[in-house]
Amino acid sequence: MSGIFSKTEYIIIIGCGRLGSTLANDASNNGYDVLVIDSDEDAFRRLHCSYNGLTLTGDGSDIEVLESANISKADTIIVVTDNDNLNILIAQLVNKITTCKHIIIRLYDQQQSLLCDSHEISVICPIELAFNQINDILHRKGDDKYEDKSFNYWRIS
Amino acid sequence: MKTRALIIGGFHKARSLAYLLINRGIDVTVINNSRENCEILANTKNLNVIYGDGTKQYVLDEAEACNVDIAIAMSSRDDVNLIACELCKKLYHVKRVVSIVNDSRKSQLFYDMGVDSVVCATDTVATIIEQQLFLDKIAMSVPLSLGDVEVLELKVTKNALAVGKAIKDLNLPKNIIISYILRQDNGIIPNGNTIIEANDFLIIIADKKNSVIKYFVEK
Numbered sequence: 001m002s003g004i005f006s007k008t009e010y011i012i013i014i015g016c017g018r019l020g021s022t023l024a025n026d027a028s029n030n031g032y033d034v035l036v037i038d039s040d041e042d043a044f045r046r047l048h049c050s051y052n053g054l055t056l057t058g059d060g061s062d063i064e065v066l067e068s069a070n071i072s073k074a075d076t077i078i079v080v081t082d083n084d085n086l087n088i089l090i091a092q093l094v095n096k097i098t099t100c101k102h103i104i105i106r107l108y109d110q111q112q113s114l115l116c117d118s119h120e121i122s123v124i125c126p127i128e129l130a131f132n133q134i135n136d137i138l139h140r141k142g143d144d145k146y147e148d149k150s151f152n153y154w155r156i157s
Numbered sequence: 158m159k160t161r162a163l164i165i166g167g168f169h170k171a172r173s174l175a176y177l178l179i180n181r182g183i184d185v186t187v188i189n190n191s192r193e194n195c196e197i198l199a200n201t202k203n204l205n206v207i208y209g210d211g212t213k214q215y216v217l218d219e220a221e222a223c224n225v226d227i228a229i230a231m232s233s234r235d236d237v238n239l240i241a242c243e244l245c246k247k248l249y250h251v252k253r254v255v256s257i258v259n260d261s262r263k264s265q266l267f268y269d270m271g272v273d274s275v276v277c278a279t280d281t282v283a284t285i286i287e288q289q290l291f292l293d294k295i296a297m298s299v300p301l302s303l304g305d306v307e308v309l310e311l312k313v314t315k316n317a318l319a320v321g322k323a324i325k326d327l328n329l330p331k332n333i334i335i336s337y338i339l340r341q342d343n344g345i346i347p348n349g350n351t352i353i354e355a356n357d358f359l360i361i362i363a364d365k366k367n368s369v370i371k372y373f374v375e376k
Contacts, residue, residue, distance in 0.1 A: 085237050085239070088239070088240055088243075089240070089263075092266060092270060
C-alpha cells in the first residue's frame with residue numbers, strides 16, 4: 001500500500017488533532033521520517049500504537065521549538081492546528097526561516113487564504129473540499145440544477 | 158479630515174492608548190472580542206467600540222478599516238496581531254500599521270510581513286525593570302531602536318571624577334556625547350570648555366552605558 005506521501009522524506013506536522021494524527025500515522029506507516037509537534041502532550045494519544053515517528057511537545061510557533069525539530073531539514077511541513085491565525089503565522093514564519101518548498105496549511109476560514117500568497121504555501125480549506133464533494137455526489141446523481149455552481153458562488157466577498 | 162485610529166484587541170493597554178489618542182483629537186475605534194470588556198470600553202467618552210474578532214474581515218469592514226490612517230494591534234496573542242496587521246495592510250491599505258509583539262524573536266517576521274512598527278512589550282517592560290533594579294544612579298535611560306544607542310539622564314554626584322573638570326579634559330570615549338546640561342533650572346549646551354559641576358543633570362547619548370557612569374557617579 002502506498003500512502004499519500006510519495007516523494008518526500010522528512011515530514012513535520014504541527015498540530016496533532018484528528019487531521020494531524022491521521023497524516024502522521026499514514027506517513028509513519030509508509031516508512032517516512034515524521035515528527036509531530038503539539039503543545040498538549042495528551043494529543044499524542046491519537047497516534048496509533050504502531051506509530052514510530054517522533055513527537056515533540058511545545059509551541060509550534062516558537063522558533064526554538066521549530067529549530068529543535070530540525071525544521072531546516074524538512075521536505076514537507078504541514079500546519080494543522082485548530083487555530084487559523086496561528087496556522088498562518090507558523091506558515092509565514094517557517095517560510096522565512098527555511099527554504100522548504102512544501103508548506104501546507106489548513107484554514108477553516110477561506111477568506112484568510114489571501115494572506116498566504118507565497119508560492120511555497122498551499123492552503124487547504126475543509127469547507128471548500130466538503131462543498132466540492134457534496135456537489136460531486138449530487139452531480140453524479142444527475143441532478144442538473146447543481147451543475148454550474150462552484151464554491152466561489154458562495155463566497156461572501 | 159480628522160485622523161482615524163483603529164485599535165485591535167487589548168483591554169487595559171488599548172484603553173490607555175485610546176485615551177491618549179482621543180486627547181490628541183484623533184477619532185478612535187477599538188475592536189475587542191469580549192462583550193464584557195466592550196461594555197467597559199464603551200464608557201469612555203468619544204470612543205467607538207466594536208465587539209468582534211479583529212482578524213475577521215466582516216469585523217474590520219464594520220470598523221471601516223479602509224478609512225483608517227493608523228491601525229494598532231494590541232492583543233496578547235502574536236498570531237492575532239500578525240493577521241490583523243496583515244489584513245489592515247494588504248486588504249485595507251492602512252498607511253501606518255503598528256503591532257505589539259510578545260515574543261521578541263518574531264519582531265523580524267512582523268516587519269517582513271509589512272508591519273511598519275513593532276513594539277515588544279515584554280522586552281520593554283523587562284528593560285525598564287532591569288534599569289530600576291541595577292541602574293538607580295541613572296535617572297532614566299531610553300533605548301533607541303537603532304542598534305545599541307541609548308539616551309541617558311543622570312545626576313553628577315559630589316565626588317565624581319568629572320566634577321570641576323572641563324569636558325575636553327575628561328578623555329571621554331568617542332562613543333559618548335554630552336548633549337545637554339541642566340544646572341539649577343538653566344539649560345546649557347556644552348562644548349569642550351564647559352566645566353562639569355556636582356548636581357548637574359546630564360543628558361548623554363552613548364552606546365555603552367556602563368562606561369559612562371564611572372565619570373559622573375562616584376562608586
